Amino acid sequence: MKKIEINPMTRLEGHGKIAVFLDDNGNVDEAFFQVVEFRGFEKFLQGLPIEEVPRTVSTICGVCRGVHFTAAMKASDGVYGVKPTETARKLREMFFNAHYVEDHAVILYALGFPDFVVGPGAPAGERNVIGLINAVGTEIGREVLRKRGLAVKIFELLGGKPNHPVAALPGGWSKTINEDERKQIEAWSEELVELGQLTVKIFGDVVLNNPGYMELVTGDMYKVPVNYLGSVDANDKIALYDGTQKFVDVNGKETGRFTGIEYIDYISERVLPWTYLKMPYQKKTGWKGIVEGEGTALYSVGPLARFNVASGMDTPLADIEYKKFFDTFGVRPVHNIMGYHWARAIELLNCAEKIRILAKDPSITAQDNRAPLGECTGEGVGIIEAPRGTLIHHYNTDEKGIVTDANIVVATTHNKGPINLAVRKAAKHFIKDGNVDEAILNHVEMAYRPYDLCLGCATHATKPGSSPVKIEIFNSKKEPVQTLKNY
Amino acid sequence: MSFTPNIVGFACQWCTYAGADLAGNLRAKYPPSVKLIKVPCSGRVKPEYVLEAFARGADGVLVGGCHFGDCHYKDGNYKTKNRTDMLSQLLEDMGFDPRRFRQEWISGAEGQKFAQVITEFTEELQELGPNPLGGQE
Amino acid sequence: MADKVKVGFLLLGGCAGCEMAVVDLSEKLVDVLQHIEVVFWAPTAADVKYTDLESMEDGFIDVAFIDGMVRLDEHIHMANVMRKKAKTVIAFGVCAALGGTAGMGSLHDKNDLFEKAFKNTPTTDNPDGVFPQPQCLVDGKYDLTLPAYEDKVRTLNQIIDVDYYIGGCPPHHDHVAAAVTALLTGNMPPKGSWITNGKAVCDVCERNPAGKENGQGRAMVNQILRTIEGEPDKEICLLQQGYLCFGPITQGDCGGLCLKVNIPCRGCGGPIPGNHDYGAQALSTIGSIIKNEEITHQLMEKYPNLAKFFYRYALPSGTLPRRM
Numbered sequence A: 001m002k003k004i005e006i007n008p009m010t011r012l013e014g015h016g017k018i019a020v021f022l023d024d025n026g027n028v029d030e031a032f033f034q035v036v037e038f039r040g041f042e043k044f045l046q047g048l049p050i051e052e053v054p055r056t057v058s059t060i061c062g063v064c065r066g067v068h069f070t071a072a073m074k075a076s077d078g079v080y081g082v083k084p085t086e087t088a089r090k091l092r093e094m095f096f097n098a099h100y101v102e103d104h105a106v107i108l109y110a111l112g113f114p115d116f117v118v119g120p121g122a123p124a125g126e127r128n129v130i131g132l133i134n135a136v137g138t139e140i141g142r143e144v145l146r147k148r149g150l151a152v153k154i155f156e157l158l159g160g161k162p163n164h165p166v167a168a169l170p171g172g173w174s175k176t177i178n179e180d181e182r183k184q185i186e187a188w189s190e191e192l193v194e195l196g197q198l199t200v201k202i203f204g205d206v207v208l209n210n211p212g213y214m215e216l217v218t219g220d221m222y223k224v225p226v227n228y229l230g231s232v233d234a235n236d237k238i239a240l241y242d243g244t245q246k247f248v249d250v251n252g253k254e255t256g257r258f259t260g261i262e263y264i265d266y267i268s269e270r271v272l273p274w275t276y277l278k279m280p281y282q283k284k285t286g287w288k289g290i291v292e293g294e295g296t297a298l299y300s301v302g303p304l305a306r307f308n309v310a311s312g313m314d315t316p317l318a319d320i321e322y323k324k325f326f327d328t329f330g331v332r333p334v335h336n337i338m339g340y341h342w343a344r345a346i347e348l349l350n351c352a353e354k355i356r357i358l359a360k361d362p363s364i365t366a367q368d369n370r371a372p373l374g375e376c377t378g379e380g381v382g383i384i385e386a387p388r389g390t391l392i393h394h395y396n397t398d399e400k401g402i403v404t405d406a407n408i409v410v411a412t413t414h415n416k417g418p419i420n421l422a423v424r425k426a427a428k429h430f431i432k433d434g435n436v437d438e439a440i441l442n443h444v445e446m447a448y449r450p451y452d453l454c455l456g457c458a459t460h461a462t463k464p465g466s467s468p469v470k471i472e473i474f475n476s477k478k479e480p481v482q483t484l485k486n487y
Numbered sequence B: 001m002s003f004t005p006n007i008v009g010f011a012c013q014w015c016t017y018a019g020a021d022l023a024g025n026l027r028a029k030y031p032p033s034v035k036l037i038k039v040p041c042s043g044r045v046k047p048e049y050v051l052e053a054f055a056r057g058a059d060g061v062l063v064g065g066c067h068f069g070d071c072h073y074k075d076g077n078y079k080t081k082n083r084t085d086m087l088s089q090l091l092e093d094m095g096f097d098p099r100r101f102r103q104e105w106i107s108g109a110e111g112q113k114f115a116q117v118i119t120e121f122t123e124e125l126q127e128l129g130p131n132p133l134g135g136q137e
Numbered sequence C: 001m002a003d004k005v006k007v008g009f010l011l012l013g014g015c016a017g018c019e020m021a022v023v024d025l026s027e028k029l030v031d032v033l034q035h036i037e038v039v040f041w042a043p044t045a046a047d048v049k050y051t052d053l054e055s056m057e058d059g060f061i062d063v064a065f066i067d068g069m070v071r072l073d074e075h076i077h078m079a080n081v082m083r084k085k086a087k088t089v090i091a092f093g094v095c096a097a098l099g100g101t102a103g104m105g106s107l108h109d110k111n112d113l114f115e116k117a118f119k120n121t122p123t124t125d126n127p128d129g130v131f132p133q134p135q136c137l138v139d140g141k142y143d144l145t146l147p148a149y150e151d152k153v154r155t156l157n158q159i160i161d162v163d164y165y166i167g168g169c170p171p172h173h174d175h176v177a178a179a180v181t182a183l184l185t186g187n188m189p190p191k192g193s194w195i196t197n198g199k200a201v202c203d204v205c206e207r208n209p210a211g212k213e214n215g216q217g218r219a220m221v222n223q224i225l226r227t228i229e230g231e232p233d234k235e236i237c238l239l240q241q242g243y244l245c246f247g248p249i250t251q252g253d254c255g256g257l258c259l260k261v262n263i264p265c266r267g268c269g270g271p272i273p274g275n276h277d278y279g280a281q282a283l284s285t286i287g288s289i290i291k292n293e294e295i296t297h298q299l300m301e302k303y304p305n306l307a308k309f310f311y312r313y314a315l316p317s318g319t320l321p322r323r324m
């Protein structure tokens, strides 16, 4: 049996690699997505005061720089039995939406779009953000980076730092804003809405109007039918900062809802000896292995999952695009993982609109940023929708709020199973009769990029290539017979 | 069990160091386990020195200073006390037995006390056994 | 522009936040890219990059930025390869320089970390009680490998020779811009130095009592408050108010960011020059500004794990770098 290793240096909260096994005819027998890193946060958070946890767990991931922070902060509300003040809640939401804008922008412009704008079969050296800038023009590139930078500025102004924020307090937010700051944010938010509209437009112009790409978007090779998990508000619209968690099955039928601590009745994580990342599945269905389709216990989270569980978006411009999305696919739920990129673009617009709404509200400058703490309850669960999907932080503390135990279920973790499915499927579709070339290799890579794990690829700048991927093919004696690389 | 522990003693020149001298003059009996380092004031002992001594394999570390009110620099020993208490806790957090770290107030007139402290500390360290780091780090 | 500076980025055991600080240069990034050529930018993954880097000639890269701490055998390996290929190596961010937050992992046995994550959480399902293995044969035929987990976290300079250090978790993008300018203009400090403005966080903090017109300078701290207690005055020094702040001992290249949102410094900038053991120095400095024993005990009660308090970002660089 031949083994092909794709070491794409993907990053999630760690790194990953893909191993593809070919049978004697050179066709794909099996494929594995492995996560090769582990840092042990759940243990070493023990002994920290709960209010010090958000700024510390933030370092789980520097790309989703605001999400672990926010989830841990919400958990700390629970530990002190406190509801944040109105002002604190608005500031938190504004901060969180700013994070969404800059994060989705990075993922789309640096990671998703190059495949389409520059073309999936283009030389590797061009299939990156620089190639993208060349394709759309330096001026647009500069402008996109500048506008995204405004979201980072809002994030820093409110959170304290441009990455790994610090302003969390149980029941509050340590920073209040004045009228000047509000006006400034309002002005920036106009530009962010423009960025959202531009992003949706680029996706439309480049992908939706190109039949070749539409085949990739709607075709079967990138279709991974699984269950979906996402959060909705009281009106069944997508809720990012605070909502109810809702499961739908492969047919789009609601199969469960939970909030807070109930998550432990709905989610289990399987330990597998070949990866440092556990593989979550629906507890009520039970472990069925890495399989797709009707009856599978695996589920996806993230933009596409949110689109599939909800019935709309809570801002006007984004809601129009949301409808267009489902009109185009003509089915529900959408299992085509390229839909992730499109949904992401629409979410970016949604979050920009939200910042604008919050910034226009003059009451956001109120100074009641801290609610008085209640008795320490000793337990708190914080659940949010991270850009990559549902994120759960669960803490136990002693009576003084010192952490005694932690459980963190990370967004990318939920997608572990589906990613493995996607990779296997794409590998089977594109690698035939031992035939492996660079374009095929990138198509396989494109199977996990929608789940947006890969910053290394994202930020790859110039030669020798975008995401450096190398495939080595070995014969049965483990001697290398062929090497392919895109750098 | 009967190993001779290696104790590093940081001794304030105005009191504990003088106390050790006096112990010698009195021919007080105590085990030859301590190597004294003369410091201008116990407040001059950086926590880092204590950690360094352990990292290099010391079985015990003693910081000796003047009694409260007697410090030549007024509040040096108050700072010492604040640090010692935290440092003991820090050592414990790091899985290191804090009994290996002692801080004592011994004046220049307390030769007997010096001998007694060293004797007790030595016995305690004999019970604890050698520094698990053994000078590895 | 024939002579662009060749730059490489390598992520070891970190969160990539440091690399995001480069992306956060925003439109400035477009300008920077006119002067540098990024020849390698990869999060670590197994021996691929090894061979990729190996194929470059030694010293091919002018400047390598390495972020993240060292925990896997693969990290050690990659760091060594990068060292050979790069003329100058920069430990980029506090993980690479001092170990970072994940360095607190060294306060627990490797086995305890695994037990917690892979056996003892309420959602874990591990019927066979397995841990991830460096080598594993799945279904009797698929041979899969994982990098091996070292028993403690290490800083970059415990593995390879480091030319420069940049603090911060991550470094602020303005600090990154300043460092890049220094690099491009050849205006660098002596080898082995931190690239820093040389000021402490207190020096750049507007609350600094020493800088106040009416200031009486520093007073002893006579109470200890967690950030959840009371409400800090927005102008007065937090440390003075009892909110323990590491500003006095931390490099202030961030511009005192945390203080601007009323939150105390926890030291991500790294130690001001001359200190080699951040946590020991933090303990010492805080110890000397606390009024008395009673207040010290208040501190120990409120922050019961002092190792994780004083060494939040720096444990692996400490004199005792791990659990004993």
Ligand code: SF4
Pocket (backbone or CB within 6 Å): A059, A062, C013, C014, C015, C016, C017, C018, C019, C067, C068, C069, C092, C093, C094, C095, C096, C100, C101, C168, C169, C170, C171
């Ligand atoms: S220093 Fe901070 S931002 Fe940089 S890799 Fe480490 S944890 Fe991430």
Ligand code: SF4
Pocket (backbone or CB within 6 Å): C201, C202, C203, C205, C206, C207, C208, C209, C236, C237, C238, C239, C240, C245, C246, C247, C248, C256, C259, C264, C265
């Ligand atoms: S101790 Fe903290 S709050 Fe006080 S001046 Fe220094 S940095 Fe500012």
Ligand code: SF4
Pocket (backbone or CB within 6 Å): A161, C168, C169, C201, C250, C251, C252, C254, C255, C256, C257, C258, C259, C264, C265, C266, C267, C268, C269, C270
């Ligand atoms: S104030 Fe301290 S903790 Fe905050 S960013 Fe600056 S150095 Fe880091």
Ligand code: FES
Pocket (backbone or CB within 6 Å): B012, B013, B014, B015, B040, B041, B042, B043, B064, B065, B066, B070, B071, B072, B073, B074, B076, B077
């Ligand atoms: S002079 Fe002896 S302790 Fe200060």
